[in-house]
Amino acid sequence: MLLFVFIAVASLPSKVQTNYQFSYFVCDPTSCEEEGPAETTGYVLVSPNSDCTGGAIDGINKDIKISLDKCSTAYIPYAYIQKTSTEYYDDDTCTYYWVDYAAFNGEVFTSGGVVVYHLDTSYGCDGSESGPVTFGNKPC
Secondary structure, three states: OHHHHHHHHHOOOOOOOOOEOEEEEEEEOOOOEEEOOOEOOEEEEEEEEEEEOOOOOOOOOOOEEEEEOOOOOOEEEEEEEEEEEEEEEEOOOOEEEEEEEEEEEEEEEEOOOOEEEEEEEEEEOOOOEEEEEEEEOOOO
């Protein structure tokens, strides 16, 4: 019987994949988004505060700030952070695990609502980073 238990334990995968998830995530402002008024000079700022499980990183505690400086025309700055989770399959251990992400997005709109600049970067609780990806030109 003891031999059976030893064989069963020895045949288990040696390393089980760890989840990398938020144990805590809040933003300032609490909506995780801020839109400014149409202005020639100003900024919006969204700041997260988070803790991650899994041991890869402590948390994702970066800011996203979209600023306008002495523009000749008024624009609307906008910033937001979106939290997501993705389930992955580990071929080595034949197990599923989760990774949480914070996607940082910033935009500048015309007063008519047309996007003239877009920025996005994503950070994962597993230490991964994607981006930045931009399109358009920051007007000023």
